[in-house]
Amino acid sequence: MNKMINVALPKGRLGKKVYDMFELAGYECPAIKEDNRKLIFENEEKGIRYFWVKPSDVTIYVERGAADIGIAGKDILLEYEPDVFELLDLGLGKCKMAVAAPENIREVTDRTLRVATKFPNITRDFYHKESRDIDIINLHGSIELAPVVGLSDVIVDIVETGKTLRENHLEVIEDVVQISARLIANKASFRFKTAEIESLRDALAAQIAPKEAAK
Ligand SMILES: Nc1ncnc2c1ncn2[C@@H]1O[C@H](COP(=O)(O)OP(=O)(O)OP(=O)(O)O)[C@@H](O)[C@H]1O
Numbered sequence: 177m178n179k180m181i182n183v184a185l186p187k188g189r190l191g192k193k194v195y196d197m198f199e200l201a202g203y204e205c206p207a208i209k210e211d212n213r214k215l216i217f218e219n220e221e222k223g224i225r226y227f228w229v230k231p232s233d234v235t236i237y238v239e240r241g242a243a244d245i246g247i248a249g250k251d252i253l254l255e256y257e258p259d260v261f262e263l264l265d266l267g268l269g270k271c272k273m274a275v276a277a278p279e280n281i282r283e284v285t286d287r288t289l290r291v292a293t294k295f296p297n298i299t300r301d302f303y304h305k306e307s308r309d310i311d312i313i314n315l316h317g318s319i320e321l322a323p324v325v326g327l328s329d330v331i332v333d334i335v336e337t338g339k340t341l342r343e344n345h346l347e348v349i350e351d352v353v354q355i356s357a358r359l360i361a362n363k364a365s366f367r368f369k370t371a372e373i374e375s376l377r378d379a380l381a382a383q384i385a386p387k388e389a390a391k
């Protein structure tokens with residue numbers, strides 16, 4: 177008998193796209209689309225159980241084995257470095273991490289650079305490679321406000337369309353890394369449920385391939 181796979185799905189902007197991909201791959205669970213506040217959905221026949229979790233918590237559920245697999249942005253994986261297997265790039269949730277500063281200020285400052293970010297570890301690594309002294313200001317949202325009101329010189333944040341930067345008169349001065357959503361697995365679950373997890377991964381990969389091939 178097939179073993180049940182527990183999946184941590186990220187709530188928010190990735191959630192629906194990711195679930196739709198699982199559904200197309202044959203792992204549907206129609207009740208998940210109902211308008212309610214439930215957090216667990218199961219399709220016993222398909223051997224799948226979904227949990228809705230906060231995007232930055234997906235790696236915690238998977239690393240500790242409460243979920244066998246999950247979907248997290250590469251930003252979250254680089255920031256927290258969870259001890260999990262990364263199985264597949266889903267090719268959605270595409271954006272980039274970048275350094276941005278107020279428009280027309282190219283050389284920001286010679287002194288210690290004040291950097292506001294939600295991603296202190298990615299930021300530290302990036303500036304360490306550039307041998308630049310920085311003072312990290314760790315915020316949790318509205319990062320673009322920081323340089324506008326003088327809290328920081330620059331920001332390190334996610335840029336997707338660039339609209340938030342433009343509307344706050346900021347511009348990208350350096351790219352840090354490209355981001356997309358990744359399928360991750362708990363290491364012990366992957367050993368115990370190899371066949372089930374590999375079938376699911378392959379079914380998801382088959383959903384990506386046609387789009388990539390059409391490029
Ligand atoms: N414009 C964007 N802004 C932020 N994240 C984006 C964007 N586009 C794609 N992503 C990807 O989507 C993931 C989830 O983003 P979302 O904004 O839903 O979560 P969040 O509110 O930042 O999470 P949390 O509340 O857990 O910190 C990010 O980790 C990133 O990989």
Ligand SMILES: O=P(O)(O)OC[C@H]1O[C@H](OP(=O)(O)OP(=O)(O)O)[C@H](O)[C@@H]1O
Binds near residue numbers: 335339
């Ligand atoms: O390039 P864009 O398409 O404008 O998208 C980028 C913006 O979206 C995200 O913010 P989010 O909406 O998650 O808000 P918060 O981080 O300020 O809470 C991110 O932190 C940027 O601010």
